[in-house]
Amino acid sequence: MSEPLDAESLAVRAELLDLGNRWKQRAAQLDELDDDDDSDDLDPSLSEAHERRNQLTRRYRQWLPEIPLTRDPHSGDALHWPLDPVDLDGWFWNYEAPVRRLPARFPRLWLTLTGAMRIAQPVTYTPFLCKPGPGAPYVVPRILEAPDVRAVISEVRVGRHTGWAIAYFGPRPGVRLENEWGTQEYYVYDDDGEWKGWSQNTPWPADWDFDLEPWLSSGRLLWIAPGDSTLTxxxxxxxxxxxxxxxPHELAYIVEGTLEYH
Known part of the structure; x- marks a missing residue:
């Protein structure tokens, strides 16, 4: 649903990831040496490696392009999401330590964002664990059954892969939410849209419903056509x-070019 990134933007991303991964590896090596050495000789080098990595992480976070993602059925407000649409090797998709930037403003009735993805072959090499969801779109009944809650599904292209974002809007449902797409936690907001903290949910495929037709027929699930940047x-x-x-209806686990579903 977004315009392709230009060559300059792609080159910036590639350089950030390459340098950042190198400095992370360097820091890990120095950490190991530091554990075996009681002297302070390694401290400056280790501090430099961590600082260089942190600088590149901040630059990557700011680099993330805002993608037209979804629309709140209650207010009609569109939501653009800072996301890495190039490939799964971007730190945005690091399950255990995602590098992300929140949207500038959420709709007042925002709940959470889940997702699924069809993984193209060959599997992208990621130097970290990546969990982009199951291989088909789904909804979470315990959330969507709550009064006045609505969900919106849209397509998100991530390089060669086809993703589906499922966003939830409505009053707080009184049940646990789902972790934000590709991460191990979700943010908690009050009824005025103010951030209050974060929580976690253990993903469990038995909690998901892949039969979308009844939800579409009921009006609880709405959709945006693939490629529709107007978010109609x-x-x-x-x-x-x-x-x-x-x-696959199980959760994808990707690391170092291998893909498994559990």
């Missing part, structure tokens, strides 16, 4: 491109 909300199962998508 559509209702009902007729012509919905997200019905019947086949793929």
């Amino acid at each position: 909300l559509r209702q009902g199962p007729a012509s919905c491109p997200y019905l019947g998508i086949e793929g």
Whole structure:
């Protein structure tokens, strides 16, 4: 749903990741040496490695382009999300230590963002654990069954991979939410949209429903057509491109070019 990044932006990303990964590896090596050495000789080098890595991390966070992602069915507000659309080797997709930037403003009834992804072959090499979701779009009934809660599904291209973002909007449902797409936690907001902290949920495929038709028919699930940068909300199962998508219903685990589903 976004314009392709230009060559300069892609080059900046590539340089940030390359240098950042090198400095992270260097810091890890120095950490090991530091554990075996009681002297302070390594401290300046170790501090430099961590600082260089941190600088590159901050630059990457600011680099993230804002992608037209979804729209709040209650208010009509559009939501653009800072996201790495190039590939899964970007630190945005690091499950254990994601490098992300929150949108400047959330709709007042924002709840959470989940997602799924069809992984293209060959599997992207990631030097970290990546969990981009199951292989087909789904909803979380315990959230979507709550009064006045609505979900919106949209397509997100991440390089060669096809992602599906499922955003939830509505009053606080009184049940635990789902972790933010690709991470191990979710942010908690009050009814005025003010950030209050974060919480965690253990992802469990048995909690998910991949049969989208009843949710579309009920009006609880809405959709945005693939490639629609206007984020026009559509209702009902007729012509919905997200019905019947086949793929693993387990969670994808990607690390160092290997892909497994659990």
